[in-house]
Amino acid sequence: MTNIVFWFFVIMTITAALMVVLSKNLIYAAIALLFTFLGVAAMYVFLWADFIAGTQVMIYIGGILILLLFGIMLTHKITSVRISHTNVQRVEGALIVAAIFVGLVWMINFTPWLKVTTQEPLQTVHSIGTLLMTDFLLPFEVASVLLLGALIGAAVLARKET
Amino acid sequence: MNILQVYLTLAAVLFSLGIFAVITRRNAIAVLMGIELILNAANLNFIAFARFGGMNFSGHIFALFVIVLAAAEVAVALAIIINLYQNFKSINVDEAQQLKQ
Numbered sequence: 001m002t003n004i005v006f007w008f009f010v011i012m013t014i015t016a017a018l019m020v021v022l023s024k025n026l027i028y029a030a031i032a033l034l035f036t037f038l039g040v041a042a043m044y045v046f047l048w049a050d051f052i053a054g055t056q057v058m059i060y061i062g063g064i065l066i067l068l069l070f071g072i073m074l075t076h077k078i079t080s081v082r083i084s085h086t087n088v089q090r091v092e093g094a095l096i097v098a099a100i101f102v103g104l105v106w107m108i109n110f111t112p113w114l115k116v117t118t119q120e121p122l123q124t125v126h127s128i129g130t131l132l133m134t135d136f137l138l139p140f141e142v143a144s145v146l147l148l149g150a151l152i153g154a155a156v157l158a159r160k161e162t
Numbered sequence: 163m164n165i166l167q168v169y170l171t172l173a174a175v176l177f178s179l180g181i182f183a184v185i186t187r188r189n190a191i192a193v194l195m196g197i198e199l200i201l202n203a204a205n206l207n208f209i210a211f212a213r214f215g216g217m218n219f220s221g222h223i224f225a226l227f228v229i230v231l232a233a234a235e236v237a238v239a240l241a242i243i244i245n246l247y248q249n250f251k252s253i254n255v256d257e258a259q260q261l262k263q
Contacts, residue, residue, distance in 0.1 A: 010172055017176055020195055021183045033195055036176070040202050043169060047213040052205075052225050059229050064198065064236045071191050071240040075247040088256075093186040097178045104174035108167050115166075116216035127219045128226070136223050143230050150234035157241035160248070 006046055013039030026072050030065065037061050051125050169210035177203035190243045190253040194236065201232045 012035055019032035037060040044053035121127070132140050176199050183196025205225045212221025247253050 010168075013172065014175055017179045017199060020199065021179045021187075026189060026192060029192060029195060033198065036199065036202065040176075040206055043172065043206055044209055047169065047209045048217070049209045049213070049222055049225070052209060052222055052229075055226060055229055056205075059233055060198075060202075063233055067236055067240055068191060068195065068198075071194075071243055074244055075191065075253050088186055088188055090186055093182055096185065097182040100181060101174060101178040104177070105171060108170040108174060113166055114215060116214065118217040121217055124219070124222065128222055131219050131223055132226075135220075139223075139227060143227060147230065147234055150238050154237040154241040157238065158244050 009039045009042040009046075013043070026076070027069075030069050030072060033068070034061055034065055037065065048120055049124065051128055166210060166214045169206060173203040173206040173210070176200075176206065188254050188256055190246065190255050190258070191240075193255055194239055194243075198232065198236070201228055204228060 016032040016035035016039060020029045020036060023029040023032060037056060041053040041056040041060075044050070044056060180196040180199030180203060183199065184193050187193050187196060205228050208221045208225045208228070212218050212225075215221070243253050246258055250257065252258075
């Protein structure tokens with residue numbers, strides 16, 4: 001049963017990612033991106049990272065995807081045909097990407113990965129919170145400053161010149 | 163599923179598709195979607211190695227930071243794209259060479 005659910009999510013992720021890349025309609029691509037994010041969140045659940053899965057759903061689907069949809073709708077007339085944007089140089093691009101993919105798969109299958117068997121942790125949020133407040137306190141604070149900078153920068157860039 | 167390679171292969175698929183979107187798409191927002199796919203692939207690798215490398219939570223922290231950076235990146239990128247659209251009425255990355263007229 002777990003296997004069926006797992007492979008369902010794997011196939012859903014790959015199909016949706018293909019649609020993101022190949023769809024001519026950008027709105028369809030954005031909706032397919034939603035399913036890609038959902039599939040990756042499901043992978044996180046299978047990898048015992050429930051908190052990251054929740055964060056993925058909240059920030060990627062609730063935030064980034066909505067921003068992207070806003071971007072699409074602000075930069076197009078929704079009914080015009082210019083919303084469809086095809087790809088250029090498909091063959092060359094596909095060749096390069098196929099070379100990268102074959103190399104990656106070769107590397108994945110022939111590297112002797114370190115295998116450590118562990119028990120499933122009882123909780124993850126407690127450990128993540130403790131680490132964020134001890135070992136990773138400086139990156140945590142820097143990330144908050146970066147978010148503030150990005151917020152101000154985006155507002156300054158997007159406002160109309162008066 | 164308890165095989166590391168399956169997750170790594172899925173991440174490789176997402177990464178390759180993201181690269182494909184970045185190098186073939188002409189629309190700036192579609193390029194941005196490709197970048198999101200690449201970031202997701204990197205995150206999946208972080209979490210997979212955290213899980214199979216002895217349940218080390220540092221990988222989870224890194225994935226969290228990547229998600230935060232992706233949020234900041236997409237906000238700034240969309241601001242730039244909207245600026246581009248206001249100036250040139252087009253967000254074709256082949257034509258975009260300057261932010262001001």
